[in-house]
Amino acid sequence: MKRDANLSRLTIIAAAALGALVAGAALAQGGHGELVVNAPEGEVSEAEGLAAWERVHAVVSHARCVNCHVGEDNVPIWSGPSYGETRPHGMNINAGVSRIGIEYLPCSTCHATATTPNLDAHAAPHAGHPWMLAPVEFQWNGRTGPEICRQLRDPARNGERDGAALVEHVVHDAEAHAFITWAFVPGGGREAPPGTMQDHLDDMVIWTAAGMPCPDE
Numbered sequence: 001m002k003r004d005a006n007l008s009r010l011t012i013i014a015a016a017a018l019g020a021l022v023a024g025a026a027l028a029q030g031g032h033g034e035l036v037v038n039a040p041e042g043e044v045s046e047a048e049g050l051a052a053w054e055r056v057h058a059v060v061s062h063a064r065c066v067n068c069h070v071g072e073d074n075v076p077i078w079s080g081p082s083y084g085e086t087r088p089h090g091m092n093i094n095a096g097v098s099r100i101g102i103e104y105l106p107c108s109t110c111h112a113t114a115t116t117p118n119l120d121a122h123a124a125p126h127a128g129h130p131w132m133l134a135p136v137e138f139q140w141n142g143r144t145g146p147e148i149c150r151q152l153r154d155p156a157r158n159g160e161r162d163g164a165a166l167v168e169h170v171v172h173d174a175e176a177h178a179f180i181t182w183a184f185v186p187g188g189g190r191e192a193p194p195g196t197m198q199d200h201l202d203d204m205v206i207w208t209a210a211g212m213p214c215p216d217e
């Protein structure tokens, strides 16, 4: 699973995985049609890495991400402009320790596992991966930028990933039309994180190539 980020150049034709109809819908909204792992040319300085981290932070701290990257109460969050005030997920939803809701009401009851988007306002979003909270050790909600940064580079708290595997996670997400892919084209009047998914991938490549530097505080 290891790939040398300096040598690889990988093109994902998302259209092949998604089918022309979905890809067309995603493209019409400025979504990804194609993700490319652009290897950085030459050495990446720490300053460039820190600048890339600031852009990564603007994404990972966005409502579209933190609403699922929540703490040990196992309660997803409804936040972001389309929700008005920030509050716990309506309907008393609790994901349980399973993070997928099997103890109560499975997330997939409403959040269908489908690459076709659910674009109506206030409808339950779909994704190509079964809908669920992120594991509790990936909690970002309520944490500062430097805290999230140190957590993201710590294999004990990032799913045992090195830099290359973190980059690969974004690529795999696009292939599966999973949660990051959904977040950049969320539909239903929801706000997307800043930039495009390709920008986010480029920033992850730069940050990891620089050795994953984190701001002090």
Ligand code: HEC
Binding pocket: 063, 064, 065, 067, 068, 076, 077, 078, 079, 080, 089, 091, 093, 094, 095, 096, 099, 100, 101, 105, 106, 107, 108, 109, 110, 111, 121, 122, 123, 124, 125, 131, 132, 133, 188, 190
């Ligand atoms: C009874 C139906 C239902 C179930 C079950 C359900 N959801 Fe939802 N969920 C919704 C609806 C509807 C919305 C969108 C609400 C809106 O846009 O006003 C939503 C939105 C969300 C959001 C916010 C997405 C965003 O806009 O950033 C998250 C996160 C979420 N659900 C997580 C979960 C998780 C995790 C589970 C399982 C533990 C779950 N949901 C179970 C109906 C459900």
Ligand code: HEC
Binding pocket: 059, 060, 064, 065, 066, 067, 068, 069, 131, 132, 133, 134, 135, 138, 152, 157, 158, 159, 161, 169, 179, 180, 183, 184, 193
């Ligand atoms: C529907 C809930 C959901 C949403 C929304 C979501 N994630 Fe996640 N995320 C998960 C789950 C589940 C995992 C664990 C899967 C894995 O490790 O392969 C995960 C794992 C991750 C990981 C790897 C673990 C880590 O913390 O290092 C990263 C990075 C990540 N998500 C980034 C994002 C970003 C960026 C966004 C927003 C653009 C986002 N996620 C939105 C559920 C979500």
